[in-house]
Amino acid sequence: MQNRREFLKTTACALGAVAIGGEHSSAMSLCPEPKKHKLKEGAFMHGFVAPKLDIIRVAVIGVGSRGSGAVHRLCSVPGVKVTALCELVEAKAAAQKNWMEQNGYGSPKLFIGPEAYKELSDSGICDVVHINTPWMTHAYIAIYAMKAGLHTMVEVPGCRTVDEAWEMVETSEKMRVHCMLLANCCYDEEAMLMKNMARKKVFDELYHAEGCYLHETRCIAGRNSYLGPNEMFHSLEALVNHTGASYPLHAVGPVSLALNINRGDCFDYLVSMGSRGFAWQEFARRVYGDDAPVAKIPIEANDFNSMLISTKNGKTILIRQVNNCPMPYTRQYSLYGFNGTITANPLRIALEKNINTGVSSWMSEEELSVIRSEYGAKLWQQAGEIARSHGGHGGMDYLMDLRWTYCLRNGLPLDTTVYDLAAWSSLIELSEHSVRNRARTQDIPDFTRGLWKTNTAGEEWTFDEAYLKANITD
Structure with missing residues (x-):
């Protein structure tokens, strides 16, 4: 009988793809002792401005x-x-x-x-x-x-x-x-509205946030599983060899910005657990047949993963990721504060008007319209129409491109930094360690080396009106 490593090698050849097999022991899954990463004086990249690039x-x-x-x-x-x-x-x-x-x-x-x-x-x-x-x-x-x-x-x-x-x-x-x-989802229109309201303290102090990314990827992975070695689809490789939250960034990015992670707060530790990964194999059997090589690949990935993060300031973030379930594509974000709550996509807001009576209903569409007018993202107000016309997930991809290029051309700091990239992306490996060790707590590195305490969120992202008139027109 083949062991798992041999089986994966055989199956990869049958697929014409490269898969990295191997057994995962509990000992190997534990995080190594963290190295010391010293920050040299003057090297910190938060607020960094590069020389202007006209073209x-x-x-x-x-x-x-x-x-x-x-x-x-x-x-x-x-x-x-x-x-x-x-x-x-x-x-x-x-x-x-x-x-x-x-x-x-x-x-x-x-x-x-x-x-x-x-x-x-x-x-x-x-x-x-x-x-x-x-x-x-x-x-x-x-x-x-x-x-x-x-x-x-x-x-x-x-x-x-x-x-x-x-x-x-x-x-x-x-x-x-x-x-x-x-991170295009950080430019989602409702997520940016949510961030604006949070930073203007509409909900008072926040204590919990949730990010949810539900993406039906079975057809994508299956479609690409028979491609050649140079085109082994990365999501299939992740299904075969990894577990945990394999793709949490679309869920965690927008809520991290709303909570000012790396800008007054910082990730501290996480726990993660997930359901057994069998939905994709069942899909492959139904679509390709019981004897198809792709239907026999052992799947490591969770079908549904939940990750709970605690921050240095004692706030919590729940991240949910679903890969292999038959459901519509969903990005949803929620914030909970002393004075109310908000959920983005679809937008729902409840604010406490009288502490003695509490909150019993969500805002009406008329009230939400007022909120959108007052707290809507300036980027969308300024360039939303042209962004939608160019597309890319409803325009947020194009808006993101407009913004980072605007910053480079005008000598401005970028909206997010390498510290955000590192903190959000590190959750992939850390959640896997946690899942493989019965939801054991995993410390999350502080990539800012303590400077999150003095960092600030800065002004709302926007375009200069003169730049808009000269460059961004229909």
Whole structure:
């Protein structure tokens, strides 16, 4: 009888894909003793401002399903010139180059192959790399690019391990370059309204938050499971080899900003547990048949994972992630404070008007309309129409691109930092350690090394009106 390692190797060959097998012992799942990571004076990146870039030369690394969308968006962003495309599969890069040429966006240079990101980073052809490759490659590509002096925009997740997170933090600090997570859900219209209300103390002191990301991914993973070695779909690899909260960032990012994590508070520790992973295998059997190799892969991932985080200031955050259940795509965020509560997507708000009577109902649509007018995100008020016209998850992708490019062109700090990328992404490995050890508590590193105590959230994200008139028009 085959053991699990042999079975995974055999199955990977049958799929024409590369899967990393291996048994997980309890001892191996425990977190190692944390290393000491000292912050050099003057190296802290919160509030960091890079020299202005009037024209931002961007190289897109990875132009598959996600990266091709990034190419199309970036080509229409003011002040951006896509100068290079980097891919494993030449046909994909050639298709995007052809699209750019046909639409008058120039002719980008192509870098093809598994090591091509190094040649690209060393070429001097760009100021920024925009990374859209499989999850397990994000960290080492970003680290190499930063060492070459490039700003890095990294798709979610920024990395998959605590060690990778620390290396990204320290490389950004040493090289004095931005490393920003492309956390598009932080630009969700209702999530930004929620953040505005929280920071203006509408709910008084907050004590609990919840983030929920429910995404039906069975068809995506199944569709890609028969691709060749260069196209092993990252979500299938995560299903096979990992458990815990494999993709918590869309849930945790918006509520972390509302709670001012790394800006007056900080993650402290977490516990995580999840249901047994059998829904995807059942799906594969029904779709592909009992004897299909893909239906026989042992699945490590939880079908439903819950993670509870405690912060240094004693607040709690509940993060829920569902991957393999038949349900509509859902992003939902909630905040609970002394004076009321809010849930985003769909928007529901309850505020206490009389402490003696409490709260018995949600706001009416008429009342919510007033709230939207008073606390709605300025970014959406200023550029929401054009963002929606360009698309990308209802416009939030395009709005995110408009904002980070605006900051680089005008010498402003970026909205989120490498410390956010590290803190949010480190939850992936830490939640897995917790799940594998009966929900044992896992300490979350303080990537700011104590400077969260003096950091501030800053002003609301917005555009200068003169910039809008000159650059962002229909």
